[in-house]
Amino acid sequence: MSPDELKSPAKRAGPVERESQILALILKVGVDIPEISRRSGVPAETVRYIYKEHIVKRRMRVQRELDHEKLGLSHIQFILTADPELESVFFNGTLLSGVWEQLYVNLVYRVIPDDLFFLSHLAPPAFHPKLRELYSNLEDLGILKVHETYDCSRLTHPRMWVEDYNWEMPGWDFDWSPTSLKPPQNIEDPPASEPVKFDKTDLLIIQHLQYRYDQRISDIAAKNSIDRSLASWHFRKHVKARDIFGGYRINWLGTGRELRKGMAAQQHQSFVAINFIAKDLSSAEMMNVRAYLHSIPYLYGEKVGASDYDAETFIPSSSLVEAFGFFARILRPLQGRAKIITVDQSGAANYTINPALFDADSQRWIYNGDLVLEAFKKALAAGTLGTSWKAGREKGAEANSG
Amino acid sequence: MPSPGKEEDYQPKFDNRNDDLVRMTKAILEVGPRIGEVARCVGIHKETVRYRFRKFFVERGLVVQANLDYQRLGFRRLIIVARLADAYERHFFPIMSALSEMCYLTGFMQTTLEGLYILHVVVPAGLRDECSRLYETLHKIGIFPEMQILTFEEFRSVPMKPEYYDFSNGVWSFDWRADELSSVTLISSGKAEVEKYDYTDLLILKEFDRDASQPLMEISKRLKLTYKTLEHHYRRHVLGRGLIRRYRVVWNGSTYNQRTEKAGSMRHTYLPMAVLATGLADWQRAKLQAGFNQLPFLWFEASGPSYYAEVFVPLESYSELLKRIREISARTGVPIRLFILDYGKGLRFSIAYGLYDPERRVWRLSAADTIARFENLIVNVNNQRGGEGT
Numbered sequence: 001m002s003p004d005e006l007k008s009p010a011k012r013a014g015p016v017e018r019e020s021q022i023l024a025l026i027l028k029v030g031v032d033i034p035e036i037s038r039r040s041g042v043p044a045e046t047v048r049y050i051y052k053e054h055i056v057k058r059r060m061r062v063q064r065e066l067d068h069e070k071l072g073l074s075h076i077q078f079i080l081t082a083d084p085e086l087e088s089v090f091f092n093g094t095l096l097s098g099v100w101e102q103l104y105v106n107l108v109y110r111v112i113p114d115d116l117f118f119l120s121h122l123a124p125p126a127f128h129p130k131l132r133e134l135y136s137n138l139e140d141l142g143i144l145k146v147h148e149t150y151d152c153s154r155l156t157h158p159r160m161w162v163e164d165y166n167w168e169m170p171g172w173d174f175d176w177s178p179t180s181l182k183p184p185q186n187i188e189d190p191p192a193s194e195p196v197k198f199d200k201t202d203l204l205i206i207q208h209l210q211y212r213y214d215q216r217i218s219d220i221a222a223k224n225s226i227d228r229s230l231a232s233w234h235f236r237k238h239v240k241a242r243d244i245f246g247g248y249r250i251n252w253l254g255t256g257r258e259l260r261k262g263m264a265a266q267q268h269q270s271f272v273a274i275n276f277i278a279k280d281l282s283s284a285e286m287m288n289v290r291a292y293l294h295s296i297p298y299l300y301g302e303k304v305g306a307s308d309y310d311a312e313t314f315i316p317s318s319s320l321v322e323a324f325g326f327f328a329r330i331l332r333p334l335q336g337r338a339k340i341i342t343v344d345q346s347g348a349a350n351y352t353i354n355p356a357l358f359d360a361d362s363q364r365w366i367y368n369g370d371l372v373l374e375a376f377k378k379a380l381a382a383g384t385l386g387t388s389w390k391a392g393r394e395k396g397a398e399a400n401s402g
Numbered sequence: 403m404p405s406p407g408k409e410e411d412y413q414p415k416f417d418n419r420n421d422d423l424v425r426m427t428k429a430i431l432e433v434g435p436r437i438g439e440v441a442r443c444v445g446i447h448k449e450t451v452r453y454r455f456r457k458f459f460v461e462r463g464l465v466v467q468a469n470l471d472y473q474r475l476g477f478r479r480l481i482i483v484a485r486l487a488d489a490y491e492r493h494f495f496p497i498m499s500a501l502s503e504m505c506y507l508t509g510f511m512q513t514t515l516e517g518l519y520i521l522h523v524v525v526p527a528g529l530r531d532e533c534s535r536l537y538e539t540l541h542k543i544g545i546f547p548e549m550q551i552l553t554f555e556e557f558r559s560v561p562m563k564p565e566y567y568d569f570s571n572g573v574w575s576f577d578w579r580a581d582e583l584s585s586v587t588l589i590s591s592g593k594a595e596v597e598k599y600d601y602t603d604l605l606i607l608k609e610f611d612r613d614a615s616q617p618l619m620e621i622s623k624r625l626k627l628t629y630k631t632l633e634h635h636y637r638r639h640v641l642g643r644g645l646i647r648r649y650r651v652v653w654n655g656s657t658y659n660q661r662t663e664k665a666g667s668m669r670h671t672y673l674p675m676a677v678l679a680t681g682l683a684d685w686q687r688a689k690l691q692a693g694f695n696q697l698p699f700l701w702f703e704a705s706g707p708s709y710y711a712e713v714f715v716p717l718e719s720y721s722e723l724l725k726r727i728r729e730i731s732a733r734t735g736v737p738i739r740l741f742i743l744d745y746g747k748g749l750r751f752s753i754a755y756g757l758y759d760p761e762r763r764v765w766r767l768s769a770a771d772t773i774a775r776f777e778n779l780i781v782n783v784n785n786q787r788g789g790e791g792t
Contacts, residue, residue, distance in 0.1 A: 113727035
């Protein structure tokens with residue numbers, strides 16, 4: 001759908017086309033009902049109704065791409081085995097999940113059926129060597145074993161295939177046959193950004209907008225005990241003016257966070273999270289792999305490094321047979337440098353950026369890895385490692401159920 | 403409609419029927435699709451059993467096959483995990499067919515992601531070492547550049563667990579969250595004495611291995627034997643000597659092509675997977691076996707120093723199965739290798755009756771002929787590639 005078509009109010013669309021049209025406009029302008037109505041020619045109340053009934057109620061969420069580079073952050077990933085007694089610290093909902101937030105972890109999940117954990121950190125590049133060292137120290141302590149490290153620094157989310165989305169299913173009626181796949185000739189990545197100035201208030205606002213971009217700044221201010229006008233000023237002058245958030249994207253999985261319950265819905269029955277991860281790729285291999293992964297609508301996000309690559313896909317369970325065939329065609333030529341891993345979605349946790357790791361006085365990100373290491377050492381020396389964390393987990397579970 | 407005053411006794415018709423079908427299936431697993439006997443076992447009218455067998459089995463593609471008692475036939479199983487050299491990949495079908503004709507290959511599947519082949523070789527016990535050496539030779543001459551040969555003393559097709567199957571809708575209902583059973587009673591494959599049998603018995607076994615619901619008359623016509631001879635061999639030898647050990651209901655959608663004598667499969671419903679664990683202590687093997695036998699989706703298992711199992715998991719239960727495998731692996735402390743299987747590149751052959759010498763009543767294995775045939779293949783492929791190169 002070209003921008004011209006979108007602007008034409010005269011063009012009347014059918015009910016399904018209309019929903020796709022609105023979704024396409026949301027990707028351009030966000031949830032701006034009057035603007036969508038103006039551009040599409042659909043009455044504002046109809047747009048509002050469709051947004052509420054067909055998007056919000058399906059738990060699809062409109063989010064904005066956070067430009068991590070502007071905040072001076074980039075990703076690094078570790079695949080590791082943990083001491084079985086310490087597994088509880090890797091799960092969300094525990095009191096001690098805060099340990100990982102101290103280490104800039106933004107994604108943790110268990111790989112099944114292997115007993116592996118995948119941890120992705122979003123930290124200043126200067127801290128990446130420190131994180132490697134920390135893991136090495138934890139290995140020496142016998143707490144965990146790192147199997148692989150990946151430098152997939154930039155995260156992007158491909159545009160949702162709005163035009164092909166089947167609202168009846170809902171999903172994509174996708175033809176997996178190799179002849180039907182049309183890998184794009186080239187993939188346009190957003191240009192690299194330079195770090196910008198920001199402060200702790202900006203980060204607090206950003207953290208909340210990462211959950212849902214359609215939150216009111218006044219609500220965010222109230223939650224964080226910030227003066228409303230001050231929060232608004234920071235949002236306009238810093239967050240917005242410096243374009244810290246990039247384009248709009250849609251969480252099409254239907255796992256949007258229920259603000260009232262404060263929990264994300266699990267849809268692990270309908271989609272299987274399968275990640276494709278590769279190391280030491282040449283630039284030609286990288287291009288080829290990415291082109292193939294972009295030829296399916298189920299590519300949700302990708303982290304790209306100089307030679308490492310991590311793609312996050314959500315495959316409908318009904319298409320698993322075809323999807324494995326698809327992955328096999330990409331994997332085999334890479335001869336052991338790539339693999340696919342199945343994510344245990346029931347224990348996976350995504351973290352937003354942590355403003356507590358930004359020092360307001362020095363206006364710099366801080367590194368607490370040494371403190372974490374010390375805590376581990378003390379716990380080991382006291383013989384409380386494992387049992388205390390288990391107790392902590394139980395408390396956490398009680399707190400959650402309460 | 404329930405009569406007045408009897409509402410508390412009223413059960414929906416569907417539930418009763420499914421219970422009847424469960425009992426009927428269990429009877430079929432014991433005695434085969436012999437309608438009269440099944441009707442007697444379950445106490446349902448013969449015509450009702452016949453109707454239900456046609457409606458819920460035949461029309462839904464649930465074939466009943468005989469489980470041959472390979473122990474009584476004196477066979478052992480090798481499972482070979484091998485990579486076919488790239489040059490021969492496009493010839494995989496003739497290569498596998500040749501192996502089935504000459505080297506007791508009874509089935510193979512390709513693993514989707516790794517591109518390996520899992521070969522099932524069912525070979526007379528006396529020829530096991532020779533057969534194993536023959537496959538090693540194929541590895542040395544470059545047909546299979548990677549090869550791991552695993553020997554299994556016991557193997558079995560796992561009986562269907564009909565209590566988890568909803569026959570009306572053709573779906574499984576298994577509660578993954580339910581507590582695991584503390585113990586599972588496994589039906590031992592037994593280590594029976596080797597029985598006598600002849601070529602005609604093998605032909606009958608081959609037919610029943612394919613479809614146990616075939617009438618004897620039909621089989622006699624196909625095998626060009628008189629009905630009397632066939633019935634004598636069937637009753638006296640096949641049944642009398644216990645060469646068939648129960649029956650299996652092919653619930654995983656595999657189909658059999660009568661013309662080509664090859665098994666195919668129905669995709670899109672189940673994801674076929676194989677699990678392999680090697681270097682096991684006895685207690686680890688027992689725990690693995692118990693863990694997998696709790697799943698209604700277990701299709702085949704073999705144990706020896708290693709454990710191998712094939713599982714057909716409904717697509718929507720894929721993640722749950724992986725979680726369960728992780729738990730089993732953690733409990734036993736055994737790393738489990740998992741393969742996704744591509745049944746599009748897999749076939750199952752019947753017992754290798756062609757390798758039985760009816761005159762001398764012995765099984766044959768000609769290593770020299772096999773090697774010569776494969777060396778000839780290498781020359782042909784190399785010539786072909788040379789031709790393509792020029």
